[in-house]
Amino acid sequence: MALLVWFTMGIAIWHFAVFVPDHFWGGIVGAFLGAIAGAMTVGAVAHVAASKTVGDTDLSTALVAVPGALLGLAVVFLIGWRAERA
């Protein structure tokens, strides 16, 4: 269930990437992948740190994916922006 929550939150946050100029590596699809990867990674790390099982979810499970998705988007944006400048 936690995986589904992070995945949903990652996609949800990705929807707002359209307000940022498209300098993402791989464009909107790269942003999509970045948001999901970020949300899943940070979500998983936080979950493991809190010693929770995959089926054990609460509000924090959803919220912790938000910075993860943003981080993922930021990484993909930076990679893309650097590639464009190079």
Add this chain to the structure above:
Amino acid sequence: MGRRRRNLFVLLFVGGLIAVSALVIATKQTRLGLDLRGGVELVYQGQPTPQQPQVTQDAIDRSLEIIRQRTDKLGVSEPEISRLGRDQITVGLPDVSNAQRAIDQVGTTAQMFFYDWEPNVIAKPGATTPAEAPFTNLYEAVKLAAKQKAECRGCTEGPRLYLFDSKSHRLLAGPETSKRDLFSNQKGGKQPPNSEILTVPQGVLVIENVREKLPGQKALPAQSWFVIRDRPSLSGKDIKDPKQQFDPTTNQPNVSFDFSGEGRRKFHDVTRVIAQRGLENHVPGNPPDQDSGHFAVVLDNKIVSRPIINFQENPDGIDGRTGAQISGSFTIQQAQDLADFLKIGALPIKLKLISQTQVSATLGKQALNEGLRAGAVGLLIVVLFLILYYRLLGLIASSALAAYGVIFFALIKLIPITLTLPGIAGLILTIGVAADSNIVIFERIKEEIRAGRSTASAIAAGYKRGIATIVDANVVTVLTAFVLFVLATAGVKGFAFTLLIGTLVSLLTAVVFTQAVLGSMGRTRLLSSPIALGAARERLRWHFNFMGASRWFFSMSGMILIVGAVALATLQLNLGIDFKSGTRAKIAVTKPTDENGILAALSSVGINGESVQRVKDPGFGANVFQVQTRQLAPEQVGRLESAIDRRYGIAPGKFDSQSVGPTFGKTVAKSAIYAIIFSLLVIGAYVALRFDPKFAIPVLIALFHDILITAGVYSLTDREVTSSTVAAFLTILGFSLYDTIIVFDRIRENVPRLPRAAFSQIVNRSMSEVLTRSLATSFSTLLPVLALLLFGGTTLKDFAFALLVGIASGTYSSIFIASPVLTAWKEREPTYRRKRQRILDQMGEIPAFPEENVGLRAEDELASPAAETTDASDGDGAVSEEPEALVDDGGEADGADQPLEDRPIGSRPIGSPPGAEGSNGAKRNRRQRRRKHGRPR
């Protein structure tokens, strides 16, 4: 063959098919599934034995054959016995109401072994006569067995694990062959606290003693057990011709049999050994029976009989020439069953019951009536919609729907497809699919008529161009149904198969048949009026900057998904018992009571702390209760039924139950996940091949969007997620794509026709052209789904709810998610970047529609022809190719296909009306032209 002759042939062919179908419908019976006629469904998982260390394909096939023979003996007509996955077997027994007898008859391994008793029985500590001192406590017996050393000489079982409560020594689970199975029904699949695992090694058995009622005893004695060494002298394979007979002296039913040659020798040897031992142990003065040895007949670890081999009567043993007989405290039925088991043979593997469903015939009939009513209403409202919206074309489509219904129903009877409740849902849904195909073509015909074509020409062009879209959309539905059919569990397979066949039949009636009808009528006066075709004038013209507004729609979707994620995290999904295991029973009682009354009845048979709910189901009864518990064993379900029956009376045939074990729940969950992943892969691959690899990614993103939104809605509304919901989910994938494919197909068509436009403009134009069509197809699919939601039974309503949410989300995502993602991604391509930049340079901004690129066209007029050639063939496939001329029956061509940007604004088929169209944009363009080129003189 001439067109007219071909049409006539098609009409005659379909007419013939309808006549044959009517004959089939009148003469053949419909095969109804268990959920519609009542009965028992059992799902077993094969487990290895020492004789069959692996559950192989061959072992499963032999088991299927043995089960088939056993169900024949049970007198079940049309049993459905099939393999499920790698090691599971599903057995459907229609019209059977006694679940316990069905379980006893079908799943009993029936492995019979004969033991020389005295040397094998392990003495209870302190007992002087072990044979007469069984354990009255299972824990003590297992504890003793667990202390023995493993030793296998022809043993029949491997090591077995038992789980006991360490304080009360109550058996919690077992015997099982692995810890995973032992804990499968425990909380979290882990060993519960304060519990103890005891392992009985290979070569030692804990067997249940025969429970024989002795003369003068009113009740059966309590359960008791023996611990023996597993060294059988004979097995069930050594006997032949078993029959149920009567003992000539006691007139009690027994089972007599002969021995095979080898069996006779073994029997003679072992009885001789027993007789000689009896003689050796004989204490003079004792009656011979007291000192004679025993010979135990053990069936599936239960002693059936333990006769004495009297050494005085048989000093050299029994040679077995005249066979032997097993006498126990049998009823006639039990003796007959045992004889049948022995005759058919033992199952090669052990079968563990992992799911058990008992459907009452009343509930089945009620479900059938509700399903048929929903289907009739669905068909009626789709027909009404088609006639109201498309007039004469709608009438023709309705006749095609009627033909579809007749042919499809005949196929269901002819194949025969076992009609289940999800199957009825699939059938109703295909009404929408059939109507969708017609809508796609009719909208195209209307478009062509409005573009100035003659009716005959418009019909030819409509079919020619619409067919690709229909094939693409239906191939996706067929692929999804196929994946579902291969991977899903039995109930959902019915839905998938119905959807698969229905979609194929709909292609015949909705495309081939209607084309022949319209082709034959194309030049008649009936079809000459655009009003009769619903193509008089376009009431609704879409002129909306879809791509410009997409970021707001993205935000809306993002917000919905955030709510969904929070709901999933906090409320989670309400998974049904087919996923998380458990037992659910629906009971209609005759005496009035409440939930507490039912709870009290349950606790009287040791079923405590369960959820009991009063449910409204007038068709089933006035006092209907639903009981949900952890998984109960079949005999516990029987106890539950009889406890409630004793207190409150259960109306005949008003008990419905389902028990799902954790193994089956995991199988359902795993197959659901596999089905979703494979569907996504297959759909992605098809779109990539048929369109362009870049078109596949937005499609998949839109599908994720639909699935997650539906999951969020399920979480928020706390609706139960069952295997039917997953089937509905997967259908959503197919239908969501129907709309996306309509839009993408038009984008693909418009790309070469708009060589100078930015990709966003092409998408805007395409969406404007097909939005009505897309909404109409969604609406026509929603109509039968609404009928299911309003008139279907509980299962169909659940199904319809998932479809309703999914179709609404799918329509939305096709327009506002898939297309904008495609646009954003394609516009990064160098070709479209250049085009976009060029428009920006010329006009200062990107107009919403390509026809607003006025400044650009003026520029083009001034530019050299060479420059235009370079631009239009940038190598991205967007080459300004000359569109093919549309030729109607008479061979006339019209100008409907010239590049759209070059058409006079007034002649555009769809888009803004000339007066209103981009008035701001046109003014702006004029201003920009003046700035760039000066005021025209």
